[in-house]
Amino acid sequence: MTLVKEQSEPEGADDKGGTEPAGDGYVPSPRRLERERHRRARTRRATAIAAASTLVTGVVLYLVVVSAPGWQRTKETFFDGQYAREAFPKVLEGLWLNVRLLLVCGAAVLVLGMLIAVARTLRGPVFFPLRVLAAAYTDFFRGLPLIINLMIVVLGVPALRLQGVTVDPVLLGGTALTLTYSAYVAEVFRAGIESVHPSQRAAARSLGLSNRQALRYVVLPQAVRRQVPPLLNDLVSLQKDTGLVSIGGAIDAVRAADIIAGRSLNYTPYIVAGLVFVALTIPMTRFTDWVTARMDRQRAQGGTT
Protein backbone atom coordinates (compact mmCIF):
# COMPACT_ATOMS: atom_id res chain seq x y z
CA MET A 1 0.00 0.00 0.00
CA THR A 2 2.72 2.43 0.99
CA LEU A 3 4.54 1.60 -2.19
CA VAL A 4 1.54 2.48 -4.36
CA LYS A 5 1.12 5.76 -2.51
CA GLU A 6 4.71 6.74 -3.00
CA GLN A 7 4.59 5.99 -6.68
CA SER A 8 1.47 7.99 -7.26
CA GLU A 9 2.70 10.95 -5.26
CA PRO A 10 4.47 12.83 -8.06
CA GLU A 11 1.28 12.75 -10.16
CA GLY A 12 -0.92 13.93 -7.32
CA ALA A 13 1.58 16.64 -6.46
CA ASP A 14 1.71 17.56 -10.12
CA ASP A 15 -1.95 18.55 -10.09
CA LYS A 16 -1.56 20.82 -7.08
CA GLY A 17 1.58 22.48 -8.26
CA GLY A 18 3.81 20.05 -6.47
CA THR A 19 5.57 22.11 -3.81
CA GLU A 20 3.80 21.09 -0.61
CA PRO A 21 6.24 19.94 2.05
CA ALA A 22 5.62 16.35 3.16
CA GLY A 23 6.17 17.09 6.83
CA ASP A 24 9.50 15.33 7.07
CA GLY A 25 11.43 18.40 5.98
CA TYR A 26 11.43 17.28 2.38
CA VAL A 27 11.87 20.10 -0.12
CA PRO A 28 11.40 19.26 -3.81
CA SER A 29 14.66 19.56 -5.68
CA PRO A 30 15.00 21.98 -8.62
CA ARG A 31 15.23 18.87 -10.80
CA ARG A 32 11.77 17.78 -9.74
CA LEU A 33 10.30 21.26 -10.18
CA GLU A 34 11.77 21.45 -13.67
CA ARG A 35 10.33 18.03 -14.56
CA GLU A 36 6.89 19.04 -13.30
CA ARG A 37 7.01 22.31 -15.26
CA HIS A 38 7.83 20.33 -18.35
CA ARG A 39 4.97 17.86 -17.76
CA ARG A 40 2.45 20.68 -17.25
CA ALA A 41 3.56 22.35 -20.45
CA ARG A 42 3.23 19.06 -22.30
CA THR A 43 -0.29 18.53 -20.92
CA ARG A 44 -1.38 22.01 -22.01
CA ARG A 45 0.03 21.43 -25.48
CA ALA A 46 -1.74 18.07 -25.77
CA THR A 47 -5.08 19.59 -24.77
CA ALA A 48 -4.74 22.37 -27.31
CA ILE A 49 -3.89 19.93 -30.09
CA ALA A 50 -6.84 17.69 -29.23
CA ALA A 51 -9.25 20.65 -29.27
CA ALA A 52 -7.99 21.94 -32.59
CA SER A 53 -8.07 18.50 -34.16
CA THR A 54 -11.64 17.88 -32.98
CA LEU A 55 -12.81 21.22 -34.34
CA VAL A 56 -11.27 20.62 -37.76
CA THR A 57 -12.69 17.09 -38.00
CA GLY A 58 -16.16 18.34 -37.04
CA VAL A 59 -16.15 21.13 -39.59
CA VAL A 60 -14.92 18.84 -42.38
CA LEU A 61 -17.61 16.24 -41.59
CA TYR A 62 -20.29 18.89 -41.51
CA LEU A 63 -19.20 20.38 -44.83
CA VAL A 64 -19.00 16.96 -46.51
CA VAL A 65 -22.53 16.03 -45.40
CA VAL A 66 -24.16 19.38 -46.08
CA SER A 67 -22.53 19.84 -49.48
CA ALA A 68 -23.62 16.35 -50.62
CA PRO A 69 -25.91 16.62 -53.65
CA GLY A 70 -28.80 14.83 -51.93
CA TRP A 71 -28.48 16.59 -48.57
CA GLN A 72 -31.62 18.73 -48.91
CA ARG A 73 -33.75 15.68 -49.72
CA THR A 74 -32.10 13.55 -47.00
CA LYS A 75 -32.66 16.26 -44.43
CA GLU A 76 -36.37 16.35 -45.14
CA THR A 77 -36.74 12.56 -45.07
CA PHE A 78 -34.58 11.75 -42.05
CA PHE A 79 -34.38 14.85 -39.91
CA ASP A 80 -37.82 16.38 -39.92
CA GLY A 81 -38.52 18.14 -36.64
CA GLN A 82 -42.28 17.79 -36.83
CA TYR A 83 -42.22 14.03 -37.38
CA ALA A 84 -39.60 13.71 -34.66
CA ARG A 85 -41.93 15.41 -32.18
CA GLU A 86 -44.81 13.17 -33.24
CA ALA A 87 -42.77 9.98 -33.07
CA PHE A 88 -40.95 10.58 -29.78
CA PRO A 89 -43.76 9.78 -27.29
CA LYS A 90 -44.87 6.73 -29.29
CA VAL A 91 -41.31 5.46 -29.49
CA LEU A 92 -40.83 5.96 -25.77
CA GLU A 93 -44.02 4.03 -25.12
CA GLY A 94 -42.67 1.21 -27.26
CA LEU A 95 -39.35 1.38 -25.48
CA TRP A 96 -40.99 0.33 -22.23
CA LEU A 97 -41.60 -3.05 -23.88
CA ASN A 98 -37.90 -3.28 -24.82
CA VAL A 99 -36.88 -2.53 -21.26
CA ARG A 100 -39.19 -5.16 -19.82
CA LEU A 101 -37.98 -7.70 -22.36
CA LEU A 102 -34.40 -6.87 -21.44
CA LEU A 103 -35.01 -7.40 -17.73
CA VAL A 104 -36.90 -10.67 -18.08
CA CYS A 105 -34.76 -12.15 -20.87
CA GLY A 106 -31.55 -10.93 -19.22
CA ALA A 107 -32.39 -12.79 -16.00
CA ALA A 108 -33.49 -15.92 -17.89
CA VAL A 109 -30.36 -15.84 -20.06
CA LEU A 110 -28.02 -15.63 -17.05
CA VAL A 111 -29.71 -18.57 -15.33
CA LEU A 112 -30.00 -20.75 -18.42
CA GLY A 113 -26.50 -19.87 -19.61
CA MET A 114 -25.05 -20.84 -16.23
CA LEU A 115 -26.94 -24.15 -16.21
CA ILE A 116 -25.68 -25.01 -19.70
CA ALA A 117 -22.10 -24.04 -18.85
CA VAL A 118 -22.17 -26.16 -15.69
CA ALA A 119 -23.75 -29.06 -17.60
CA ARG A 120 -20.82 -28.97 -20.00
CA THR A 121 -18.28 -29.26 -17.19
CA LEU A 122 -19.96 -32.14 -15.36
CA ARG A 123 -17.91 -35.31 -15.12
CA GLY A 124 -19.09 -38.85 -14.78
CA PRO A 125 -20.77 -41.18 -17.23
CA VAL A 126 -24.29 -40.46 -15.96
CA PHE A 127 -24.03 -36.94 -17.28
CA PHE A 128 -22.89 -37.93 -20.76
CA PRO A 129 -26.23 -37.18 -22.47
CA LEU A 130 -26.50 -33.89 -20.60
CA ARG A 131 -23.01 -32.88 -21.71
CA VAL A 132 -23.72 -33.75 -25.32
CA LEU A 133 -27.04 -31.94 -25.22
CA ALA A 134 -25.49 -28.80 -23.77
CA ALA A 135 -22.71 -28.84 -26.36
CA ALA A 136 -25.19 -29.36 -29.20
CA TYR A 137 -27.36 -26.55 -27.87
CA THR A 138 -24.56 -24.00 -27.81
CA ASP A 139 -23.26 -25.08 -31.22
CA PHE A 140 -26.71 -24.80 -32.77
CA PHE A 141 -27.96 -21.56 -31.27
CA ARG A 142 -24.67 -19.75 -31.63
CA GLY A 143 -24.64 -20.61 -35.31
CA LEU A 144 -28.30 -19.88 -36.05
CA PRO A 145 -28.81 -16.24 -37.07
CA LEU A 146 -30.98 -14.54 -34.45
CA ILE A 147 -33.38 -13.17 -37.04
CA ILE A 148 -34.07 -16.66 -38.42
CA ASN A 149 -34.48 -18.05 -34.92
CA LEU A 150 -37.01 -15.28 -34.23
CA MET A 151 -38.96 -15.96 -37.41
CA ILE A 152 -39.11 -19.68 -36.70
CA VAL A 153 -40.31 -19.18 -33.13
CA VAL A 154 -42.54 -16.13 -33.56
CA LEU A 155 -44.14 -17.13 -36.85
CA GLY A 156 -43.66 -20.90 -36.79
CA VAL A 157 -44.97 -21.76 -33.34
CA PRO A 158 -48.39 -20.09 -33.77
CA ALA A 159 -48.75 -21.82 -37.14
CA LEU A 160 -48.66 -25.17 -35.32
CA ARG A 161 -51.94 -24.20 -33.60
CA LEU A 162 -50.95 -26.05 -30.46
CA GLN A 163 -53.45 -26.08 -27.62
CA GLY A 164 -52.34 -24.06 -24.61
CA VAL A 165 -49.25 -22.63 -26.29
CA THR A 166 -49.09 -18.90 -26.48
CA VAL A 167 -49.23 -17.01 -29.74
CA ASP A 168 -48.23 -13.77 -28.08
CA PRO A 169 -45.40 -12.37 -30.21
CA VAL A 170 -43.77 -10.76 -27.17
CA LEU A 171 -43.56 -14.03 -25.23
CA LEU A 172 -42.43 -15.95 -28.29
CA GLY A 173 -39.93 -13.28 -29.28
CA GLY A 174 -38.56 -13.22 -25.75
CA THR A 175 -38.21 -16.99 -25.86
CA ALA A 176 -36.25 -16.80 -29.10
CA LEU A 177 -33.95 -14.12 -27.68
CA THR A 178 -33.39 -16.19 -24.56
CA LEU A 179 -32.57 -19.28 -26.62
CA THR A 180 -29.90 -17.52 -28.66
CA TYR A 181 -28.38 -15.42 -25.91
CA SER A 182 -28.22 -18.34 -23.46
CA ALA A 183 -25.88 -20.04 -25.92
CA TYR A 184 -23.58 -17.01 -26.01
CA VAL A 185 -23.65 -16.51 -22.27
CA ALA A 186 -23.06 -20.22 -21.62
CA GLU A 187 -19.82 -19.95 -23.58
CA VAL A 188 -18.80 -16.89 -21.59
CA PHE A 189 -19.41 -18.76 -18.33
CA ARG A 190 -17.60 -21.84 -19.62
CA ALA A 191 -14.57 -19.77 -20.58
CA GLY A 192 -14.63 -18.35 -17.05
CA ILE A 193 -14.82 -21.80 -15.46
CA GLU A 194 -11.89 -22.99 -17.56
CA SER A 195 -9.86 -19.88 -16.72
CA VAL A 196 -9.74 -20.82 -13.04
CA HIS A 197 -6.40 -22.53 -12.49
CA PRO A 198 -6.57 -26.30 -11.91
CA SER A 199 -4.59 -25.85 -8.69
CA GLN A 200 -7.64 -24.15 -7.19
CA ARG A 201 -9.73 -27.22 -7.86
CA ALA A 202 -6.92 -29.44 -6.57
CA ALA A 203 -6.77 -27.41 -3.35
CA ALA A 204 -10.53 -27.71 -2.92
CA ARG A 205 -10.55 -31.44 -3.61
CA SER A 206 -7.63 -32.02 -1.25
CA LEU A 207 -9.72 -30.44 1.50
CA GLY A 208 -12.28 -33.15 0.89
CA LEU A 209 -14.78 -31.04 -1.06
CA SER A 210 -16.68 -33.03 -3.66
CA ASN A 211 -16.48 -32.09 -7.31
CA ARG A 212 -19.78 -30.27 -7.01
CA GLN A 213 -18.77 -28.39 -3.86
CA ALA A 214 -15.46 -27.41 -5.44
CA LEU A 215 -17.38 -26.02 -8.42
CA ARG A 216 -19.89 -24.17 -6.27
CA TYR A 217 -17.67 -22.65 -3.61
CA VAL A 218 -14.32 -22.29 -5.34
CA VAL A 219 -14.51 -22.36 -9.14
CA LEU A 220 -17.80 -20.63 -10.00
CA PRO A 221 -17.39 -17.58 -7.74
CA GLN A 222 -14.01 -16.85 -9.33
CA ALA A 223 -15.27 -17.61 -12.84
CA VAL A 224 -18.29 -15.31 -12.57
CA ARG A 225 -16.23 -12.45 -11.18
CA ARG A 226 -13.83 -12.64 -14.09
CA GLN A 227 -16.59 -12.79 -16.66
CA VAL A 228 -18.52 -9.71 -15.55
CA PRO A 229 -17.23 -7.46 -18.38
CA PRO A 230 -18.02 -9.88 -21.24
CA LEU A 231 -21.39 -10.69 -19.63
CA LEU A 232 -22.38 -7.03 -19.48
CA ASN A 233 -21.27 -6.73 -23.08
CA ASP A 234 -23.70 -9.48 -24.06
CA LEU A 235 -26.47 -7.79 -22.07
CA VAL A 236 -25.91 -4.51 -23.94
CA SER A 237 -26.14 -6.47 -27.16
CA LEU A 238 -29.35 -8.17 -25.96
CA GLN A 239 -30.80 -4.78 -25.12
CA LYS A 240 -30.53 -3.71 -28.75
CA ASP A 241 -31.75 -7.01 -30.11
CA THR A 242 -34.99 -6.80 -28.12
CA GLY A 243 -36.02 -4.48 -30.98
CA LEU A 244 -36.20 -7.52 -33.26
CA VAL A 245 -39.33 -8.88 -31.56
CA SER A 246 -41.20 -6.35 -33.69
CA ILE A 247 -41.06 -8.79 -36.61
CA GLY A 248 -43.95 -10.61 -34.92
CA GLY A 249 -46.03 -7.44 -34.72
CA ALA A 250 -45.32 -6.53 -31.10
CA ILE A 251 -45.23 -2.75 -30.76
CA ASP A 252 -41.82 -1.94 -29.35
CA ALA A 253 -39.82 1.21 -30.03
CA VAL A 254 -38.78 0.08 -33.50
CA ARG A 255 -42.26 -0.99 -34.51
CA ALA A 256 -43.73 2.26 -33.19
CA ALA A 257 -41.33 4.16 -35.42
CA ASP A 258 -42.16 1.83 -38.29
CA ILE A 259 -45.89 2.58 -38.04
CA ILE A 260 -45.40 6.32 -38.25
CA ALA A 261 -42.79 6.02 -40.98
CA GLY A 262 -45.04 3.82 -43.06
CA ARG A 263 -47.92 6.24 -42.76
CA SER A 264 -45.95 9.39 -43.50
CA LEU A 265 -43.29 8.06 -45.84
CA ASN A 266 -40.78 9.88 -43.68
CA TYR A 267 -37.86 8.10 -41.97
CA THR A 268 -37.35 10.52 -39.11
CA PRO A 269 -39.06 8.18 -36.58
CA TYR A 270 -36.32 5.57 -37.23
CA ILE A 271 -33.68 8.11 -36.35
CA VAL A 272 -35.59 8.92 -33.17
CA ALA A 273 -35.86 5.23 -32.25
CA GLY A 274 -32.18 4.71 -33.00
CA LEU A 275 -31.14 7.61 -30.80
CA VAL A 276 -33.37 6.41 -27.98
CA PHE A 277 -31.67 3.00 -28.09
CA VAL A 278 -28.27 4.62 -28.05
CA ALA A 279 -29.34 6.74 -25.09
CA LEU A 280 -30.47 3.60 -23.28
CA THR A 281 -27.28 1.71 -24.10
CA ILE A 282 -24.81 4.40 -23.10
CA PRO A 283 -25.43 4.16 -19.34
CA MET A 284 -25.08 0.39 -19.56
CA THR A 285 -21.84 0.65 -21.53
CA ARG A 286 -20.46 3.20 -19.08
CA PHE A 287 -21.45 0.88 -16.25
CA THR A 288 -19.60 -1.96 -17.97
CA ASP A 289 -16.49 0.20 -18.35
CA TRP A 290 -16.72 1.27 -14.74
CA VAL A 291 -17.00 -2.30 -13.47
CA THR A 292 -14.10 -3.40 -15.67
CA ALA A 293 -11.92 -0.52 -14.56
CA ARG A 294 -12.75 -1.17 -10.94
CA MET A 295 -11.86 -4.83 -11.23
CA ASP A 296 -8.60 -4.01 -13.02
CA ARG A 297 -7.74 -1.55 -10.30
CA GLN A 298 -8.41 -4.11 -7.62
CA ARG A 299 -6.29 -6.66 -9.42
CA ALA A 300 -3.48 -4.12 -9.70
CA GLN A 301 -3.67 -3.52 -5.96
CA GLY A 302 -3.74 -7.22 -5.37
CA GLY A 303 -7.19 -7.20 -3.81
CA THR A 304 -10.10 -9.38 -4.75
CA THR A 305 -12.85 -7.84 -2.73
Added chain:
Amino acid sequence: MSDAPASPDGSPVLRMEAVRKTFGDSVVLRDVDLEVAPHTVTALIGASGSGKSTLLRCANLLEDIDDGAIWLDGEEITDPRTDPDAVRRRIGVVFQAYNLFPHMTVLENITLAPRRVHGVARAEAEEHARGLLERLGLGGKAGAYPDRLSGGQQQRVAIVRALAVRPRLLLFDEITAALDPELVGEVLDVVRDLKGDGMTMVLATHEMGFAREVADQVCFLDGGVVLEHGTPEQVFGDPRQERTRRFLRRIVEAGRL
Protein backbone atom coordinates in the same frame (compact mmCIF):
# COMPACT_ATOMS: atom_id res chain seq x y z
CA MET B 1 14.85 -37.70 17.11
CA SER B 2 16.56 -40.89 16.07
CA ASP B 3 14.29 -43.80 15.33
CA ALA B 4 10.59 -43.36 14.80
CA PRO B 5 8.87 -43.46 18.17
CA ALA B 6 6.73 -46.51 18.51
CA SER B 7 3.04 -45.78 18.05
CA PRO B 8 0.47 -47.01 20.54
CA ASP B 9 -0.85 -49.67 18.21
CA GLY B 10 2.34 -49.87 16.15
CA SER B 11 0.62 -49.73 12.79
CA PRO B 12 1.71 -47.10 10.27
CA VAL B 13 -0.53 -44.15 9.38
CA LEU B 14 0.51 -44.31 5.75
CA ARG B 15 1.91 -47.30 3.96
CA MET B 16 2.88 -47.62 0.31
CA GLU B 17 3.83 -50.84 -1.33
CA ALA B 18 5.35 -51.27 -4.78
CA VAL B 19 3.70 -48.10 -6.03
CA ARG B 20 4.19 -47.39 -9.72
CA LYS B 21 3.06 -44.24 -11.48
CA THR B 22 3.63 -43.26 -15.09
CA PHE B 23 2.75 -40.19 -17.12
CA GLY B 24 2.64 -41.43 -20.69
CA ASP B 25 6.03 -43.01 -21.35
CA SER B 26 7.85 -41.62 -18.35
CA VAL B 27 7.89 -43.67 -15.19
CA VAL B 28 7.61 -41.19 -12.33
CA LEU B 29 7.44 -43.65 -9.44
CA ARG B 30 8.91 -47.16 -9.60
CA ASP B 31 8.36 -49.77 -6.92
CA VAL B 32 8.05 -47.23 -4.14
CA ASP B 33 7.71 -48.61 -0.60
CA LEU B 34 7.12 -46.26 2.29
CA GLU B 35 5.94 -46.52 5.87
CA VAL B 36 5.01 -43.54 7.99
CA ALA B 37 4.58 -44.28 11.69
CA PRO B 38 2.19 -42.19 13.81
CA HIS B 39 3.57 -38.91 15.23
CA THR B 40 6.64 -38.99 13.01
CA VAL B 41 7.99 -36.70 10.34
CA THR B 42 9.13 -38.17 7.04
CA ALA B 43 11.21 -36.00 4.73
CA LEU B 44 11.33 -36.78 1.03
CA ILE B 45 14.46 -35.37 -0.55
CA GLY B 46 15.83 -35.58 -4.05
CA ALA B 47 16.37 -33.50 -7.14
CA SER B 48 13.53 -31.81 -9.00
CA GLY B 49 11.63 -34.39 -11.02
CA SER B 50 12.64 -37.25 -8.76
CA GLY B 51 9.00 -37.95 -7.95
CA LYS B 52 8.55 -36.34 -4.52
CA SER B 53 5.48 -34.27 -5.42
CA THR B 54 3.91 -37.08 -7.40
CA LEU B 55 4.31 -39.38 -4.42
CA LEU B 56 2.38 -36.91 -2.24
CA ARG B 57 -0.31 -36.41 -4.88
CA CYS B 58 -0.75 -40.19 -5.11
CA ALA B 59 -1.06 -40.50 -1.33
CA ASN B 60 -3.89 -37.96 -1.46
CA LEU B 61 -5.51 -39.67 -4.47
CA LEU B 62 -5.12 -36.54 -6.58
CA GLU B 63 -3.34 -38.94 -8.95
CA ASP B 64 -4.31 -42.55 -9.68
CA ILE B 65 -1.47 -44.99 -9.33
CA ASP B 66 -0.71 -47.59 -12.01
CA ASP B 67 0.26 -50.42 -9.72
CA GLY B 68 0.91 -51.23 -6.09
CA ALA B 69 -1.23 -50.18 -3.15
CA ILE B 70 -1.53 -47.45 -0.52
CA TRP B 71 -3.00 -47.83 2.94
CA LEU B 72 -4.19 -45.11 5.26
CA ASP B 73 -4.62 -46.31 8.85
CA GLY B 74 -4.69 -49.87 7.60
CA GLU B 75 -7.42 -49.24 5.03
CA GLU B 76 -6.48 -49.71 1.42
CA ILE B 77 -7.32 -46.38 -0.22
CA THR B 78 -6.24 -47.39 -3.70
CA ASP B 79 -9.11 -49.88 -3.80
CA PRO B 80 -11.34 -48.52 -6.57
CA ARG B 81 -14.35 -48.86 -4.28
CA THR B 82 -12.90 -46.35 -1.82
CA ASP B 83 -14.54 -42.95 -1.74
CA PRO B 84 -11.66 -40.57 -2.52
CA ASP B 85 -13.44 -37.65 -0.84
CA ALA B 86 -13.61 -39.58 2.43
CA VAL B 87 -9.89 -40.31 2.20
CA ARG B 88 -8.98 -36.70 1.46
CA ARG B 89 -10.99 -35.55 4.46
CA ARG B 90 -8.46 -37.33 6.66
CA ILE B 91 -5.38 -35.91 4.92
CA GLY B 92 -4.33 -32.27 4.91
CA VAL B 93 -2.24 -30.95 2.03
CA VAL B 94 -0.17 -27.78 1.80
CA PHE B 95 1.03 -26.85 -1.66
CA GLN B 96 4.15 -25.09 -2.86
CA ALA B 97 2.07 -22.25 -4.37
CA TYR B 98 -0.24 -21.99 -1.30
CA ASN B 99 -3.36 -22.31 -3.52
CA LEU B 100 -5.47 -20.20 -1.19
CA PHE B 101 -8.86 -19.21 -2.61
CA PRO B 102 -8.40 -15.59 -3.71
CA HIS B 103 -12.10 -14.68 -3.50
CA MET B 104 -12.40 -15.63 0.15
CA THR B 105 -11.02 -14.02 3.26
CA VAL B 106 -8.50 -15.89 5.39
CA LEU B 107 -11.27 -16.96 7.74
CA GLU B 108 -13.50 -18.17 4.88
CA ASN B 109 -10.60 -20.11 3.38
CA ILE B 110 -10.07 -21.90 6.65
CA THR B 111 -13.70 -22.59 7.56
CA LEU B 112 -14.83 -23.71 4.09
CA ALA B 113 -13.99 -27.39 4.52
CA PRO B 114 -15.02 -27.70 8.19
CA ARG B 115 -18.40 -26.13 7.41
CA ARG B 116 -19.19 -27.63 4.01
CA VAL B 117 -17.51 -31.00 4.29
CA HIS B 118 -17.57 -31.78 7.98
CA GLY B 119 -20.81 -30.01 8.83
CA VAL B 120 -19.36 -27.95 11.67
CA ALA B 121 -21.49 -24.98 12.70
CA ARG B 122 -20.22 -21.63 11.53
CA ALA B 123 -19.54 -20.16 14.96
CA GLU B 124 -17.67 -23.23 16.10
CA ALA B 125 -15.62 -23.44 12.88
CA GLU B 126 -14.69 -19.78 13.15
CA GLU B 127 -13.72 -20.06 16.76
CA HIS B 128 -11.46 -23.00 16.00
CA ALA B 129 -9.99 -21.14 13.01
CA ARG B 130 -9.31 -18.01 15.05
CA GLY B 131 -7.59 -20.10 17.70
CA LEU B 132 -5.31 -21.68 15.10
CA LEU B 133 -4.58 -18.31 13.46
CA GLU B 134 -3.70 -16.86 16.84
CA ARG B 135 -1.33 -19.70 17.52
CA LEU B 136 0.43 -19.22 14.20
CA GLY B 137 0.80 -15.48 14.75
CA LEU B 138 -1.89 -14.51 12.28
CA GLY B 139 -4.46 -13.28 14.77
CA GLY B 140 -5.10 -9.98 13.00
CA LYS B 141 -5.43 -11.44 9.53
CA ALA B 142 -8.76 -13.29 9.75
CA GLY B 143 -10.64 -10.74 7.62
CA ALA B 144 -7.87 -10.12 5.08
CA TYR B 145 -7.84 -11.45 1.54
CA PRO B 146 -4.91 -13.72 0.64
CA ASP B 147 -3.44 -11.30 -1.91
CA ARG B 148 -2.83 -8.77 0.84
CA LEU B 149 -0.58 -11.15 2.77
CA SER B 150 3.10 -11.88 2.36
CA GLY B 151 4.13 -15.25 0.96
CA GLY B 152 5.06 -16.52 4.39
CA GLN B 153 1.72 -15.42 5.84
CA GLN B 154 -0.16 -17.01 2.95
CA GLN B 155 1.66 -20.27 3.47
CA ARG B 156 0.90 -20.22 7.18
CA VAL B 157 -2.78 -19.61 6.36
CA ALA B 158 -2.61 -22.59 4.01
CA ILE B 159 -1.24 -24.68 6.88
CA VAL B 160 -4.07 -23.51 9.15
CA ARG B 161 -6.55 -24.38 6.41
CA ALA B 162 -5.13 -27.90 6.24
CA LEU B 163 -5.14 -28.20 10.04
CA ALA B 164 -8.68 -26.94 10.47
CA VAL B 165 -10.20 -30.29 9.50
CA ARG B 166 -8.10 -32.07 12.17
CA PRO B 167 -6.36 -34.34 9.69
CA ARG B 168 -4.77 -37.66 10.54
CA LEU B 169 -1.84 -36.90 8.24
CA LEU B 170 -0.35 -33.75 6.76
CA LEU B 171 1.39 -33.68 3.39
CA PHE B 172 3.70 -30.73 2.68
CA ASP B 173 4.72 -30.28 -0.93
CA GLU B 174 7.83 -28.08 -0.95
CA ILE B 175 6.01 -25.49 1.10
CA THR B 176 8.96 -23.10 1.31
CA ALA B 177 10.12 -23.36 -2.31
CA ALA B 178 8.14 -20.32 -3.46
CA LEU B 179 9.12 -18.14 -0.49
CA ASP B 180 11.69 -15.39 -0.22
CA PRO B 181 14.60 -16.62 1.92
CA GLU B 182 13.75 -14.37 4.86
CA LEU B 183 10.21 -15.80 5.02
CA VAL B 184 11.23 -19.47 5.05
CA GLY B 185 11.97 -19.47 8.77
CA GLU B 186 8.50 -18.46 9.91
CA VAL B 187 6.93 -21.33 7.96
CA LEU B 188 9.44 -23.92 9.15
CA ASP B 189 8.81 -22.79 12.74
CA VAL B 190 5.21 -23.82 12.27
CA VAL B 191 6.24 -27.28 11.13
CA ARG B 192 8.53 -27.64 14.17
CA ASP B 193 5.62 -26.64 16.33
CA LEU B 194 3.33 -29.22 14.76
CA LYS B 195 5.93 -31.90 15.30
CA GLY B 196 5.91 -30.97 18.96
CA ASP B 197 2.15 -31.60 18.94
CA GLY B 198 2.72 -35.08 17.59
CA MET B 199 1.29 -34.46 14.12
CA THR B 200 2.15 -37.08 11.54
CA MET B 201 3.71 -35.38 8.53
CA VAL B 202 5.31 -36.18 5.21
CA LEU B 203 7.21 -33.35 3.61
CA ALA B 204 8.86 -33.05 0.24
CA THR B 205 11.57 -30.49 0.76
CA HIS B 206 14.74 -28.86 -0.51
CA GLU B 207 15.58 -27.55 2.95
CA MET B 208 18.16 -30.19 3.85
CA GLY B 209 19.18 -28.59 7.11
CA PHE B 210 15.57 -28.54 8.18
CA ALA B 211 14.97 -32.14 7.06
CA ARG B 212 17.99 -33.21 9.06
CA GLU B 213 16.71 -31.40 12.13
CA VAL B 214 13.04 -32.40 12.27
CA ALA B 215 12.72 -35.63 10.31
CA ASP B 216 12.53 -39.00 11.97
CA GLN B 217 12.90 -40.66 8.62
CA VAL B 218 14.51 -39.40 5.42
CA CYS B 219 13.83 -40.89 1.99
CA PHE B 220 16.08 -40.03 -0.91
CA LEU B 221 14.26 -40.32 -4.22
CA ASP B 222 16.11 -40.58 -7.47
CA GLY B 223 14.44 -41.21 -10.82
CA GLY B 224 11.22 -42.32 -9.16
CA VAL B 225 12.93 -44.85 -6.88
CA VAL B 226 13.45 -44.63 -3.12
CA LEU B 227 17.18 -45.10 -3.39
CA GLU B 228 17.91 -44.75 0.28
CA HIS B 229 15.96 -44.29 3.46
CA GLY B 230 16.75 -44.20 7.11
CA THR B 231 17.35 -41.81 9.97
CA PRO B 232 18.70 -38.35 9.09
CA GLU B 233 21.98 -39.31 10.72
CA GLN B 234 22.32 -42.29 8.47
CA VAL B 235 21.18 -40.68 5.18
CA PHE B 236 22.96 -37.38 5.63
CA GLY B 237 25.93 -38.62 7.66
CA ASP B 238 26.75 -41.94 6.11
CA PRO B 239 24.86 -42.45 2.85
CA ARG B 240 25.18 -45.95 1.44
CA GLN B 241 24.56 -45.03 -2.18
CA GLU B 242 26.97 -43.18 -4.42
CA ARG B 243 24.09 -41.19 -5.96
CA THR B 244 22.95 -39.99 -2.56
CA ARG B 245 26.48 -38.90 -1.80
CA ARG B 246 26.69 -37.00 -5.09
CA PHE B 247 23.31 -35.33 -4.50
CA LEU B 248 24.29 -34.25 -1.01
CA ARG B 249 27.63 -32.97 -2.26
CA ARG B 250 25.87 -30.75 -4.78
CA ILE B 251 23.60 -29.48 -2.04
CA VAL B 252 26.55 -28.69 0.22
CA GLU B 253 28.30 -26.91 -2.63
CA ALA B 254 25.17 -24.82 -3.18
CA GLY B 255 25.34 -23.86 0.48
CA ARG B 256 22.03 -25.46 1.37
CA LEU B 257 23.28 -27.82 4.06
